[in-house]
Amino acid sequence: MRVTISVIKADIGGYVGHSESHPDIISCARDYLVDAKKTKLLIDYYVTKCGDDLQLIMTHQRGEEDEKIHRLAWDTFVEGTKLAKKLKLHGAGQDLLADSFSGNIKGMGPGVAEMEFEEREAETILIFMADKTSAGSWNMPLYKMFADPFNTIGLVIAPNMHAGYSFEVHDVKEHKKILFHAPDELYDMLVFLGAPSRYVVKAIYHRETKNIGAVSSTQKLSLIAGKYVGKDDPVCIVRCQGEFPAVGEALEPFASPILVEGWMRGSHMGPLMPVSVADSTPSRFDGPPRVVALGFQLAEGRLVGPRDMFDDKAFNLARHQANEMADLMRRHGPFEPHRLPLDEMEYTTLPGVMKKLSKRFEPLE
Ligand code: 13P
Ligand code: 13P
Ligand code: MG
Ligand code: MG
Secondary structure, eight states: OEEEEEEEEEOOOBSSTTSOOOHHHHHHHHHHHHHHHHTTSOSEEEEEEETTEEEEEEEESSOTTOHHHHHHHHHHHHHHHHHHHHTTOBTTTTTOOSSSOOSOOTTSSSEEEEEEEEOOSSEEEEEEEEESOOTTTTHHHHHHHHHOTTTOTHHHHOTTTTTOEEEEEEETTTTEEEEEETTTTHHHHHHHHTOTTTEEEEEEEETTTOOEEEEEOOOOHHHHHSSOOSOOOOEEEEEESTTSOOHHHHHGGGGSOOEEEEHHHHTEEEEOEEOOSTTOOOOBTTBSOEEEEEEEEEETTEEEEEEETTOSGGGHHHHHHHHHHHHHHHTTTTSTTTBOOGGGGTTSSHHHHHHHHGGGOOOOO
16 A cells, blocks of 8 residues: 655744743644544654654655645644744744745745655654754765665665665755765765755665655755744654665664754754653753654554654663763854854854954955
């Protein structure tokens, strides 16, 4: 049977500050989606949070970019925003950048990752969700999962993975896309993947079967709003086992924390710390950035789960290392490389300061 999984998320209000989602907002979203399941618009749903981002995980049979599904998500966020305003949560409706729904939620602020596929005999799915970081932060983890044999031994020893994967990469500034074939084009591909503020892995396909293996949200809030309103806090869906990486191979990149952009006011680099949903509460300097992973088995579209995958002692060392890295970065205060480079700061107050002082800059002798 063909199933579509849609993960649509938005920050519609933080509790307290940008550190968490209020439990009443999560209940409100659940109450909203329960009707959609009753009327069979959805097969199933799971509502959760990552930090201050509300996450709607939905399964249905309507395909990607379906107007009814997108409207359902939008209406859920609008309803939640009303409650967020009543509770006077911080930044109520932060990511809703349009006044009314116009057919497709893409480009309206929320992040969207969707994939349609033929459900396998055992359909193992991981949903990765991050807070205090930007679209593009999945580039290195996805590269490791689907192209690096030091991470994914299946690329070497599993006959159904050995031919490799194709990566669809988006240039989010020029609105262009390109398909790279791994492993043949790894070196060309890394030229772009290594610049995640502009080039973002959108989707990954099995080269022989052409089946979809991963999809991520690529919406950049600052590019939509034209100013800084909050961070993208992206999501990513990864299919596992069989012709795709094993669950352990898909989780393994997060055991070695990397630096990503998006910490404090969206303007700092910091370590991406793998945590349980309960620990996705970025409080130190509004961070450090977090990633959570929920695992499901699909049964005719029904979401069997979740298992909270980083709620495992094996990630304790990664968390410890991330906290050490956080200290190291914090030591730099307002200096790069903790603070983002100038071109990434163009949506903050910085250009205003530059403009104000421009006349005082005199030519050097
Ligand atoms: P099991 O024998 O526990 O199913 O594990 C198989 C495997 O390959 C895990 O990586
Ligand atoms: P969010 O994008 O998670 O709302 O974070 C905003 C921020 O700037 C926190 O310092
Ligand atoms: Mg927020
Ligand atoms: Mg957030």
